[in-house]
Amino acid sequence: MSSDSPSDIIAGLRRASRRTTLAVPGSSVKMLAKATGLEADEVFLDLEDAVAGPAKIEARSQVVDALSAGGFRARQLAVRVNAWDTEYTVGDLTEVVSGLAARSEGARAEGGAGRQVPLDTVILPKVREAGEVAAVDLILRQLERTHGLIEGAIGLQPQIEDGMGLINVDAIATASPRVVSLVFGPGDFMASLGMRSLTVGAQPEGYEVGDAYHYPLTRILVSARAHGIQAIDGPYVKVRDVEGFEKAARHTAGLGYDGKWVLHPAQVDKGNEVFTPREDDIERAAEILAVYDKSTSVSGGARGAIMVGDEMVDEAGRKMALTVRDKAVAAGIWPGP
Incomplete structure (x- = not known):
């Protein structure tokens, strides 16, 4: 267990390698098990879009089981909770952190600063304003106090997924000292703007000059760098199109992004390669x-x-x-x- 202060732990999370962040449905025991052996820098267990409504409650315990069992090769472990426009956010946070704390009773950091659980960050989707990040910060703080965890040691990764979130990106980036990265969510962003495409990240029909995503990608990157945090690109959904994935990854790597989400084992090695300096x-x-x-x-x-x-x-x-x-x-x- 770490003897570092919460600020030291968060600073370390901001420096951590996130060349690839592998998304894993929290409701799939098979995929959770397979994810342990993959070489992604970060793995996040999803309770949001990759989990159907009827399976969301049960997925919480499966996520706790997987994280508690350990064995992940990934250096960073995260959970994506449901957004504040659902009824699940508070329950996701409470059951996951409390469940992990119950599995790790007894182990204390040096100096009695508190315990840590096998959860580095929480990914908060569809963030539209700073208050949503601040609310998660407060809930985590109470959970940390309740369970004797290091207060402030679990990081946050807000996802920017619509126009309002992009407008408020600077306030979101500074809403909590826990924030370690900003993540671009291209699918919901496209839907919110009414882009004419049914493929996440594809150029919309009729848009023939330039890159339709250059502005949001650059705006998020500028905010991240201004506030000393990372910028992470969202997924490329054509999982068998490795060439297309590489092209998309090189685009944002060239812009300055720290990494990209991956959805399939075939994307992991190529993503690590692209976001590693030559x-x-x-x-x-x-x-x-x-x-x-x-x-x-x-x-x-x-x-x-x-x-x-x-x-x-x-x-x-x-x-x-x-x-x-x-x-x-x-x-x-x-x-x-």
Whole structure:
């Protein structure tokens, strides 16, 4: 169990690698079991759209069973609860956290700071305003106190899925210190705007110039970066079209997103590849940082602009190299400390 403070735990969750986030229906025992062996960076057990209404209550206990049993290769574990426009949100939060706490009785963090449960974050869908995030924060805080958990250690990932959510994205990003990422939900976003397409993420009929999703993707990314959190792209629903998935993933990876949701095991390896810095970029970033640090030191002449190969590098170039380094560190492949 961690002896870190809640703020340290949340900071770690904001740095964690989320190249791929695998969605798993919480009502499918078979798929829950299969998900344990997949190499996605994050797995979320879904209580929302992937679970039919009559199965939602029972799925809560199945999610608790799966998380309590452990064995996941994924480094991050999450649960997506139902949105506030349903009758399930409070029950989802209460039964999952309480169930996990009951399974882990007795183990305390060093210094008596409280226990942790095998749940890193809660994904909150269809967020339209900051108050919805703040409400989940308060419920989690009471549950943490009730069960002797580390208060404030469970992170939040709000999904932006309609125009109102996009308008309020900055307030949503800062509604709770628990927020570790913003997630774009393309399907509901398309429906809310009336886009002429029946395929999630596809360009709408008649829209022939540019990318219909560039504005929401960029707006979410700008807000995430302004507030020091991650930006995660939503799913590509043609699960057998690996080439199409790769194209969509490279699009948002190039824009600067940290990762993408995946719906099928075939998408996991390709997603991890796309959102991992390339070997030549890592080598180049390491070279830039080493040469720049030396050249800007007193012993190196205190030069602020230098040549690295055939390119001039200044402080802006150093920051770009740091971005590559941070992504490589999160993926566990940075060659230095």
